Structures are given as structure tokens and as C-alpha cells.
Amino acid sequence: MDLPSPHPQDRLRARLHERLRGFMAPAGAGVHNHARNLFSYCALHRERLAAIKLPHPIIGIVLRGRKEVWLGDVSQSFPPGSVIVLPRNVPMDVVNIPGETGIYESLVLEVPVLPEGVAPLTLAERRGREAVSRAFGITLSDDLIEALSHAAATIRDEAMSETVQALRLTEVLTLLRQLPEARALFTASLAEEVAWLIGSDPTHDWSVGHVAGAVGIGASTLRRRLAAEGSSFRAILRSERLRAGHSALAAGASSLTAADAAGYVSRSHFARRYRESFGRSPSGRALRRHA
Structure with missing residues (x-):
């Protein structure tokens, strides 16, 4: 059998x-x-x-x-x-x-x-x-x-x-x-979802309204829920853009290219925020101004 x-x-x-x-x-x-x-x-x-x-x-x-x-x-x-x-x-x-x-x-x-x-x-x-x-x-x-x-x-x-x-x-x-x-x-927190969205295209001109629409809630609800998680749209935007710039520098890019990758129009603004976050300048070379 x-x-x-x-x-x-x-x-x-x-x-x-x-x-x-x-x-x-x-x-x-x-x-x-x-x-x-x-x-x-x-x-x-x-x-x-x-x-x-x-x-x-x-x-x-x-x-x-x-x-x-x-x-x-x-x-x-x-x-x-x-x-x-x-x-x-x-x-x-x-x-x-x-x-x-x-x-x-x-x-x-x-x-x-x-x-x-x-x-x-x-x-x-x-x-x-x-x-x-x-x-x-x-x-x-x-x-x-x-x-x-x-x-x-x-x-x-x-x-x-x-x-x-x-x-x-x-x-x-x-x-x-x-x-x-x-x-x-x-299944991520709202802050993690927002970070993923911004990190997928850090050079985009993100706004609270744009992100809120992308995740399917209103702008005020987005702000309120992020605050309840101990975060904010501005903090996430800065963190993800600086992370993109840091990754570009680690891969060997110039500080100018890193500023572009991070979505910063102002090279001096990028350098200042980078120093605040990482404790050092993104490069010893001067960043050329770009639009």
C-alpha cells in the first residue's frame, strides 16, 4: 500500500x-x-x-x-x-x-x-x-x-x-x-513612513501638504500625529536630506555634489546643517554657489 x-x-x-x-x-x-x-x-x-x-x-x-x-x-x-x-x-x-x-x-x-x-x-x-x-x-x-x-x-x-x-x-x-x-x-510608524517617502527623493521640494496627501491624511493630522510620536515634518525632512548628503560623501562625491543630492539649493546652508548634525564640515573645499 x-x-x-x-x-x-x-x-x-x-x-x-x-x-x-x-x-x-x-x-x-x-x-x-x-x-x-x-x-x-x-x-x-x-x-x-x-x-x-x-x-x-x-x-x-x-x-x-x-x-x-x-x-x-x-x-x-x-x-x-x-x-x-x-x-x-x-x-x-x-x-x-x-x-x-x-x-x-x-x-x-x-x-x-x-x-x-x-x-x-x-x-x-x-x-x-x-x-x-x-x-x-x-x-x-x-x-x-x-x-x-x-x-x-x-x-x-x-x-x-x-x-x-x-x-x-x-x-x-x-x-x-x-x-x-x-x-x-x-508596518511602520507615521514618522518612518514620512522618512521613507522623503528619503526616496530627497531633492524634491517637499511640503507638509504634499507629504500628507501622499500618505492619505490631512496636513493638520500629519502634524498632530508626528508630534504625538515625538517628531515633526521639519526634523524628518532635515534628517533625510542630510542622510542623503552624508551617503553621497561616503561614496566619494564632492561636497558640491553631496549638497545637490541632499536637495539643498544653498551650499552654505547645507554645510552649516551638516556641521550641526555631524560635527564637521562636509569638505575642506569651498562649495560653489548653485541654483
């Missing part, structure tokens, strides 16, 4: 689990750090963490045992090889259940900020996905398994530059961007 073929997701979970065997920590409960924001968590006994709120969204991969996540009276269960995305600031109960080896273990990657080039969900996207159920389990694909495996290995490798590490994380997030169950990774 032929046995039923395993479900495609079961096969993919087994493949990912095998790819990440090298991340399994030595026996011992607690956190085992691999790199910044990348760690394994082990438990030797069944444990229930009640009403926890994560400070950052996470990507988690169950390596040994089983994880349950409870929202109210509804639970979701995840066997080894499962990939889950958990949101920040949402109270939930998490149950870690050791497997046959007597160990529960997961590989966890915190995502405190999105890498450059990865956009947060817009207000329109957030509204359009409000009806999506709160499912945390990620549907695996061959491409996602490769991206996750490469990202974990690269982030753990101290010899790799931060640029390469960010690139590998970006590859993972690009694949997750369209999955509704991964939306927690891309």
Missing part, C-alpha cells in the same frame, strides 16, 4: 530545517547570540510566556520542538522548519514545547528597522489589508528558503561587511513583502 506523499510545505520545512542545522546551539536554556539581532532561544521544559509584547517585529524559525502562539483563545502551532513573523507591541501568549530530544529551540532575527531600499506599508496598503486574518505562519518557497539560509549565514559571519549583511536581509524582506502574514515587518 502506497503511503500518501508529504505535503509540499512539509517538504519545504524539512529542507529549511536541514539547511539551518548549523545554527543549533549547545544544550542549555536561554539566549545564544549569533550576531547582532540574530540569536537562538532554547528551553529545556515546556514554558508559557504570558501577554508578552515584542519591542521589534521578528522572523522566527522553529529548529527543535514546537511553538504555539495564542491571541486570546485562538492558537497557532508551528513544527520544526516553520517560519513565523511576530509583530511588535501586540500582547500574545507564546508556548515553547520541547521535542523528543527534550529541547525547544528557535532561530530568531529581530528587524528593528527596515534596510534602505525596503519600503514600509503605506497607509493605503494597511487599510487594504485590514481584513486579513492574524496568521503568523509564512508560506515557504524554494526562493525564500535560499534567501533565509544565505541571510542567516551572512549575518553570523563577522567577516562580512554590514553592506552585504543588509543586502541579504533585503533579499529576504523583498520576498516577504507581498505576503499578508509578514505584514508586521513592514
